[in-house]
Amino acid sequence: MIINAAGLWQKETSLPTIATFSRSLDNVLGNNGIQLGSITEVLGLSGTGKTQLCLQLCASVQVPKSLGGLEAEALYIDTNTNFNLNRFKEILLASLEKCHNILKITKSVNIEDALRKLHYVRTSGLEKFCSLMYTLPKFIEERPNVRIIAIDSIIDPFKEGITLQRRTGLLFRLMADLQRIAVSRQIAIVLMNQMSTRIGLSTGAVVGALGDGWAHRCNIRLLLSAPRNVDAERVAALLKSNSSPETVGRFRICQDGIRDIL
Amino acid sequence: MDTLYSDLSKNLTQPIIKKLSQNRIKTLIDFLQEDIEKLSNLTKLEIPCILQIRKNIFEIYSATVVNSLSLFNTVCSRITELETGIESLDSILNGGINIGYITEVCGLAGSGKTQLCMQLAVNCVKNRDKTVLYIDSKGDFSAIRIQKVLEECSFSHKEMAAVMLKIKVAFIWTMDELVDILLQVKNNKNEYNCLSLIILDSLPSLMFQHFGDENKIGLKFLNIFVNHVKYICKTMEVAVICVNIQTRWIDQSVSDVNDNESSDLTTSDTYYRENINRCLGKYWKNIPKTIIILEKIRQKNTQIENNDTHIQTTVLNCDIGQIKKSVLTITSSGVI
Numbered sequence: 001m002i003i004n005a006a007g008l009w010q011k012e013t014s015l016p017t018i019a020t021f022s023r024s025l026d027n028v029l030g031n032n033g034i035q036l037g038s039i040t041e042v043l044g045l046s047g048t049g050k051t052q053l054c055l056q057l058c059a060s061v062q063v064p065k066s067l068g069g070l071e072a073e074a075l076y077i078d079t080n081t082n083f084n085l086n087r088f089k090e091i092l093l094a095s096l097e098k099c100h101n102i103l104k105i106t107k108s109v110n111i112e113d114a115l116r117k118l119h120y121v122r123t124s125g126l127e128k129f130c131s132l133m134y135t136l137p138k139f140i141e142e143r144p145n146v147r148i149i150a151i152d153s154i155i156d157p158f159k160e161g162i163t164l165q166r167r168t169g170l171l172f173r174l175m176a177d178l179q180r181i182a183v184s185r186q187i188a189i190v191l192m193n194q195m196s197t198r199i200g201l202s203t204g205a206v207v208g209a210l211g212d213g214w215a216h217r218c219n220i221r222l223l224l225s226a227p228r229n230v231d232a233e234r235v236a237a238l239l240k241s242n243s244s245p246e247t248v249g250r251f252r253i254c255q256d257g258i259r260d261i262l
Numbered sequence: 263m264d265t266l267y268s269d270l271s272k273n274l275t276q277p278i279i280k281k282l283s284q285n286r287i288k289t290l291i292d293f294l295q296e297d298i299e300k301l302s303n304l305t306k307l308e309i310p311c312i313l314q315i316r317k318n319i320f321e322i323y324s325a326t327v328v329n330s331l332s333l334f335n336t337v338c339s340r341i342t343e344l345e346t347g348i349e350s351l352d353s354i355l356n357g358g359i360n361i362g363y364i365t366e367v368c369g370l371a372g373s374g375k376t377q378l379c380m381q382l383a384v385n386c387v388k389n390r391d392k393t394v395l396y397i398d399s400k401g402d403f404s405a406i407r408i409q410k411v412l413e414e415c416s417f418s419h420k421e422m423a424a425v426m427l428k429i430k431v432a433f434i435w436t437m438d439e440l441v442d443i444l445l446q447v448k449n450n451k452n453e454y455n456c457l458s459l460i461i462l463d464s465l466p467s468l469m470f471q472h473f474g475d476e477n478k479i480g481l482k483f484l485n486i487f488v489n490h491v492k493y494i495c496k497t498m499e500v501a502v503i504c505v506n507i508q509t510r511w512i513d514q515s516v517s518d519v520n521d522n523e524s525s526d527l528t529t530s531d532t533y534y535r536e537n538i539n540r541c542l543g544k545y546w547k548n549i550p551k552t553i554i555i556l557e558k559i560r561q562k563n564t565q566i567e568n569n570d571t572h573i574q575t576t577v578l579n580c581d582i583g584q585i586k587k588s589v590l591t592i593t594s595s596g597v598i
Binding site: 001002003004005006008009011012013031037038039163165166167168169170171172173175176177179180182183198199200201202203211212213215216217219221239240242243245246247 | 370371372376377395396399400401402403404405406407408409410423426427428429430431432433435436443446464466467468470471472473474475507508509510512514534535536541560569570571592594
């Protein structure tokens with residue numbers, strides 16, 4: 001299927017994005033948040049807010065259409081057992097209440113309905129992860145309202161039991177299949193990835209896990225860091241993007257989720 | 263392979279073709295491989311008639327001998343370079359991207375490969391009545407970015423639309439689909455007669471899918487791909503750009519204690535040397551005629567005034583081993 005860029009532009013501009021609830025972070029990502037149809041990789045050391053951002057995005061996807069949101073559902077694939085339901089409930093409630101306040105809706109948020117819009121899968125090990133990925137097209141077909149697939153994290157299933165070469169092959173096959181669905185159904189893919197150390201690199205020894213070949217695969221790469229460990233302040237740097245310049249933004253993690261620094 | 267058809271010879275009538283087909287002689291190859299006497303018996307044709315048909319097939323399908331002077335004249339009348347519209351790049355490329363050959367753009371992740379490709383796509387169609395085919399294998403093509411680049415260059419809406427209509431984008435996810443697209447171009451030459459450039463971004467994200475397979479199927483696909491591309495770029499006079507990536511590995515060497523020259527130095531020093539490697543293996547290594555290597559220049563000062571990224575560009579001409587360097591800048595208005 002060959003389309004011209006003008007037609008593609010119309011399609012791209014008609015798509016909404018998924019807001020992070022931090023204007024600074026949205027600006028860094030460009031086009032006001034996470035793009036649909038693209039693979040966004042979030043990198044960072046532990047404790048820099050990867051999972052928090054992930055939970056926020058799964059809540060943000062429920063923003064009503066009247067506020068430019070998607071009013072859609074999320075699929076959360078948990079491979080490292082970092083998911084915390086109470087924390088998600090907290091973020092979801094705060095995010096939806098914020099929307100209600102802006103829209104001046106007095107009715108309180110129905111949290112049960114909202115929770116129904118998150119589909120949670122926990123997989124452990126490579127076999128379970130792969131079989132989930134193979135059944136994903138069917139899953140998405142049955143739940144057409146899913147507009148974000150978050151995988152926290154992509155590295156965990158590949159930590160053992162596979163050679164490096166096979167890992168690369170398998171990862172690229174899985175990503176091709178995943179993005180095929182993402183592009184045709186306009187779903188955002190968000191992958192969490194850890195950092196690893198490679199001593200001797202000229203660009204700094206701490207780099208994203210899974211190697212240089214993988215770094216090339218994702219459309220957008222965002223690096224999170226915590227400049228002062230105790231503080232809630234976080235810095236996000238765009239390492240790679242197909243449409244935005246590489247800038248740096250700041251946000252904080254509070255009880256309500258991801259917000260701008262006051 | 264083509265099947266037998268009646269235009270080959272006046273003796274080869276439809277009933278005879280049908281008769282042959284019933285005896286499992288359907289294609290030209292089947293016909294050529296069959297025993298002449300058996301063919302004669304089947305078709306009830308004289309042996310000289312069969313020989314004449316064979317001769318006709320050979321004449322139509324064998325390569326022709328061309329006088330080198332006439333070849334020289336046709337080559338001279340053709341345009342051999344496609345101007346990129348980026349002055350510094352054109353000068354290190356000796357005029358532009360070679361038409362009829364494969365040019366490789368390679369670099370580490372985030373070094374501006376896709377940005378350069380999108381810019382080349384824009385520049386190629388901007389002031390010409392030509393089209394570009396952009397084959398995207400990882401969803402990286404951004405029409406919004408293209409539109410922003412054109413807007414910064416103060417194009418009107420109408421002009422923007424005209425340029426963007428000439429950029430054709432194909433999203434593919436496997437090597438199979440890549441070969442299908444190329445076949446489509448090959449078999450519909452008239453539809454693509456304005457084509458001046460094919461960009462494939464990127465080859466490794468397709469080839470890596472076959473990594474770790476023992477059956478070497480990836481290499482087979484790469485070979486098919488290269489054959490089709492070579493045919494298309496020669497016969498249709500288009501330039502082809504393939505994106506490749508680089509990976510790094512670290513050499514760790516502990517200096518030898520017994521080494522006389524370094525004996526006075528600290529003996530347990532560990533050296534790390536960073537090596538950069540073009541992907542896709544030995545077969546691919548000599549396929550491209552020109553290689554454009556991109557490397558991001560890191561700004562030392564922390565104060566960044568604007569969002570411009572500077573890219574060190576090295577052009578390697580494989581035929582004569584010539585290396586030329588220049589610096590490109592990625593700005594909000596594109597690559598300059």
